[in-house]
Amino acid sequence: MESYSVKAINYVLKPISKEKLFFTFDDILERIKAEKNEAAIVVKSNEGIQRILISNLVFAEVIGRNVLYHLLSGKVIECTESFASACDNLMKYGHFIKTHRSYIVNMQYIDTIDNHQVTLQTLSRIPISQGKAREIKERYLAYQMEGE
Numbered sequence: 001m002e003s004y005s006v007k008a009i010n011y012v013l014k015p016i017s018k019e020k021l022f023f024t025f026d027d028i029l030e031r032i033k034a035e036k037n038e039a040a041i042v043v044k045s046n047e048g049i050q051r052i053l054i055s056n057l058v059f060a061e062v063i064g065r066n067v068l069y070h071l072l073s074g075k076v077i078e079c080t081e082s083f084a085s086a087c088d089n090l091m092k093y094g095h096f097i098k099t100h101r102s103y104i105v106n107m108q109y110i111d112t113i114d115n116h117q118v119t120l121q122t123l124s125r126i127p128i129s130q131g132k133a134r135e136i137k138e139r140y141l142a143y144q145m146e147g148e
Helices: 018-036 083-091 133-147
Strands: 040-045 048-053 057-063 066-071 076-079 096-100 103-106 110-113 117-120 125-127
Touching: 040 076, 057 083, 083 096, 083 103, 096 125, 096 133, 103 125, 110 133
Parallel strands: none
Antiparallel strands: 040 048, 057 066, 057 103, 066 076, 096 103, 110 117, 117 125
16 A cells, blocks of 8 residues: 555566566556656747746636746746636636636646636636637536546
């Protein structure tokens, strides 16, 4: 049971055979490659070109002509791009939902949904467009069911 807490990949008993050891190393290398190839978007911000890992993106919002990407770390990356383009890029990943004309949310960070807002695990509160609460709740439930 303790092996799950340390994310053990395999358990090799003594005496160790070369085949078993190499199989374990191959498995480790595959997992490392998968982590390196994690989904990301590339944006042009005020600081230059930046790569944002999808798993670190909590939500994005548009203010005026700027798109603000809110990261799990609390950092906000500001870009001058169309919000429609940003939404199109993010919707490809399957776990984003547009709750309002000015917000798109990563469903993996949703804590609660009521009829007027989504509360995220980061304690940010995102408004829900009038009449969209039911659709958002249904999409979120479908997303959660896919993950199980």
